[in-house]
Amino acid sequence: MAHGHKLEIFRGLVKFKSNTQKIWGVLAFLTFITAIEVVLGIIKPVSMTDTYFLGMKVLNWIFIILTLVKAYYIAWDFMHLRDEKPSLRRAIVWTPIFLVIYLVFILLVEADYIYNVYKDGFVSWNF
Amino acid sequence: MNSTVTTGAETSVWGGGNQPLGASYGKLMMWFFLVSDALTFSGFLAAYGFSRFKFIETWPIADEVFTHVPFFHGNYPMIYVAFMTFILIMSSVTMVLAVDAGHKMKKNAVIWYMFATIIGGAIFVGSQAWEWGTFIKGDHGALETKGGRILQFVKADSGERASLSDFAITIPDERVEHERKNGVWFYQEKALTSFSLNEVIEGFKADPNILIRTELINEEGEKTLLDRQASLLKLADATQVVEGANLIHNEYGSRLFADFFFFITGFHGFHVFSGVVINIIIFFNVILGTYERRGHYEMVEKIGLYWHFVDLVWVFVFTFFYLV
Numbered sequence: 001m002a003h004g005h006k007l008e009i010f011r012g013l014v015k016f017k018s019n020t021q022k023i024w025g026v027l028a029f030l031t032f033i034t035a036i037e038v039v040l041g042i043i044k045p046v047s048m049t050d051t052y053f054l055g056m057k058v059l060n061w062i063f064i065i066l067t068l069v070k071a072y073y074i075a076w077d078f079m080h081l082r083d084e085k086p087s088l089r090r091a092i093v094w095t096p097i098f099l100v101i102y103l104v105f106i107l108l109v110e111a112d113y114i115y116n117v118y119k120d121g122f123v124s125w126n127f
Numbered sequence: 128m129n130s131t132v133t134t135g136a137e138t139s140v141w142g143g144g145n146q147p148l149g150a151s152y153g154k155l156m157m158w159f160f161l162v163s164d165a166l167t168f169s170g171f172l173a174a175y176g177f178s179r180f181k182f183i184e185t186w187p188i189a190d191e192v193f194t195h196v197p198f199f200h201g202n203y204p205m206i207y208v209a210f211m212t213f214i215l216i217m218s219s220v221t222m223v224l225a226v227d228a229g230h231k232m233k234k235n236a237v238i239w240y241m242f243a244t245i246i247g248g249a250i251f252v253g254s255q256a257w258e259w260g261t262f263i264k265g266d267h268g269a270l271e272t273k274g275g276r277i278l279q280f281v282k283a284d285s286g287e288r289a290s291l292s293d294f295a296i297t298i299p300d301e302r303v304e305h306e307r308k309n310g311v312w313f314y315q316e317k318a319l320t321s322f323s324l325n326e327v328i329e330g331f332k333a334d335p336n337i338l339i340r341t342e343l344i345n346e347e348g349e350k351t352l353l354d355r356q357a358s359l360l361k362l363a364d365a366t367q368v369v370e371g372a373n374l375i376h377n378e379y380g381s382r383l384f385a386d387f388f389f390f391i392t393g394f395h396g397f398h399v400f401s402g403v404v405i406n407i408i409i410f411f412n413v414i415l416g417t418y419e420r421r422g423h424y425e426m427v428e429k430i431g432l433y434w435h436f437v438d439l440v441w442v443f444v445f446t447f448f449y450l451v
Contacts, residue, residue, distance in 0.1 A: 019227050027220045031213065038209040041190070041450050049348055060451045067446040071439055078223045078435040088148035092158055100169045107173045111180030118181070126343075127274040127364060 006082050009073070026077045033066050157429045161436045164398075168440050171394065172447055175387045185276075185342035187380035188350070189449045195261050208449050211254045212441065215399075218247025219438040226431045229424025234413065237427060241410045244434065248403040255396045262388065265371030267291065268320070269378040270327060272364040277380050279340045280331075281352060291368070294337050295322040295330035320368040327368055332359070342380050388448065395444055398437045405430050 007022050008015045009029075016022035040048070040059065048059035076082040081089050118125055148155065179186050190204040197207070225240035268291035270278040280289040302323060307315040322330075331337055339358035343351040353361055369378045377385035409430050418424045 020224065023220055023223050023227065027216065030216050034209060034212055034216070037446075037450055038205055041205050044348075063446050063450045067442055070442050074219065074435055074439045074442065078219055078438070079432055085149040088150055088155075088158070091148075092162055096162055096165045096169065099166060100173070103169065103173045104176060107177040108180050111177040112183075114181045115183055119184075125274060126276055126341075127272060 005080070009077065022077065026073050030070055030073060033070050037063060037066055151425060153425060153429050154432065157432050161432060164436065165440070168391075168394070168443070171387075171391050172443060175391060175447060178381075178383045178387065182381055182383070184344055185381060186344070187342075187377075187384045188344070188348075191350075192262070192379045192384075193258065193449060194266075197257055205449060207254070207258070208445060211251055211258075212445050214247050214254070215251050215438050215441050218244045218251070219435050221247065222431045222434045226424070226428045229418070229427045232419070232424070234416070234419055237413050237418075237424060238410070241406060241413060241427070245403055245406050245410060248399055248406065248434075252396060252399050252403065255392060255399070259389075259392070262385070263371050263373065265369075265378050267378070268322075268368065268370045270324070270362075270365035271367050271369045271376060272361075273366050274364070275382070276364075277342055277369065277378060278361060278365060279350070279378075281338050281340045283336050283338050283355070289337050291322050291327055291330075291370070294334040295327045296333060298323070298326050298329060300325075320370050322368060324365060324368050328362055328365065331362055391444060391448065395437070395440055398440070402430070402434050402437050406434065 005019045005022070007017070007019065009022070009026065014025065016025055040062065044059065048062065049057050051058045053061055075093070081092065146152075150158070193208060194202045194204045195207065196203045196210075221240045221243040225237050225244060228236035228240060267279065267288045269280070272278060280291070280294070281287065282289045282293075300323070302319070304319045305316045335355065337358075338355060339353045339361050341351045341353060341361070345351045367376075369376045371378060372382075372385040372388075374382070374386055374389065376382060379385070409426055412418065413424075413427065418426060
């Protein structure tokens with residue numbers, strides 16, 4: 001890249017002096033998030049496994065959101081999407097996001113339907 | 128007379144050498160590949176979600192499946208996978224440092240950072256292989272019923288999992304493994320399990336401390352434990368002993384779990400492996416000074432994109448296979 005790197009993350013909250021420093025900063029952040037995930041995964045706080053949001057445990061929502069946060073920083077800072085033109089960035093990011101949301105929605109709704117068929121049907125699956 | 132009016136600006140736009148999205152041809156093609164590969168992985172993970180939602184009540188709990196750490200005995204759920212995740216993120220960092228050093232044309236720094244990246248990738252692939260091996264070998268052993276459900280065993284007093292060897296008794300019998308050399312025709316059977324079904328059943332009846340755990344997940348999010356009476360009744364359904372996991376039988380629970388595990392982590396592991404190979408090729412090119420002569424290290428940047436992508440996919444695999 002001939003042009004320079006954008007050296008701030010968290011919308012300008014944290015600024016770095018050089019690209020190398022930014023890389024280490026992002027590593028620290030990613031490690032921190034992974035540590036949170038692992039600790040939550042081992043402890044499994046009851047308050048988070050008992051409450052449901054949109055049919056899924058709050059804990060699982062937290063895992064998914066943290067994963068997306070990690071993915072964002074890997075793509076933006078390690079893969080330099082932050083420094084690419086917005087047009088390229090949008091083409092790369094929104095295409096899969098749109099298709100994945102569509103696919104996941106269809107498959108999960110269908111799977112839930114099949115689950116109910118198995119559950120309420122007159123065929124025994126556990127013998 | 129020429130009907131086209133040519134201005135200086137148009138010549139420079141259509142004259143070639145332009146980069147419409149500000150990215151070079153090679154990088155753009157790498158992004159094309161990565162987006163399509165991302166969709167492939169999404170397809171796999173969505174299919175995993177489909178099967179999981181379909182069998183939401185009986186799906187294995189990952190914490191109980193992946194509990195081993197090399198060289199340590201005991202129950203350490205998630206620790207090793209977290210370590211693998213960290214290794215991969217770390218090798219991503221050295222990769223991005225290599226790219227950065229490449230921009231500054233520091234050949235030696237690129238060499239060392241790429242070397243570190245290759246080592247990290249190799250450790251990850253090795254860990255993955257070890258994890259596969261542990262998963263295939265199995266842990267405690269289980270029984271499979273006629274309907275394909277898995278029955279696992281638990282010690283009533285401590286609540287710990289009981290291995291087949293903890294309670295199965297040895298009944299001398301004539302059953303020997305049929306080998307290729309003994310047959311009239313050249314077929315052989317699968318290796319016999321370390322205990323026969325009969326030995327497990329008799330051992331279970333003799334030891335009142337053993338209970339059966341079914342696949343069904345109860346309201347507390349744990350597998351349902353049957354009492355002694357129900358366990359004995361359930362035992363009558365068992366048709367075979369299962370040790371370890373493969374594509375057909377899986378002692379940890381739903382066989383689809385094993386199928387997806389092999390398929391998704393295998394596909395990802397193959398990506399890491401290819402990444403390591405391509406990294407090695409480019410590593411030698413850097414040493415030979417190919418990119419120094421070319422005047423830029425864009426090739427390092429392209430393999431870097433691929434390598435980060437592999438890391439990115441692992442972040443999702445980690446979440447959906449091990450955490451959620």
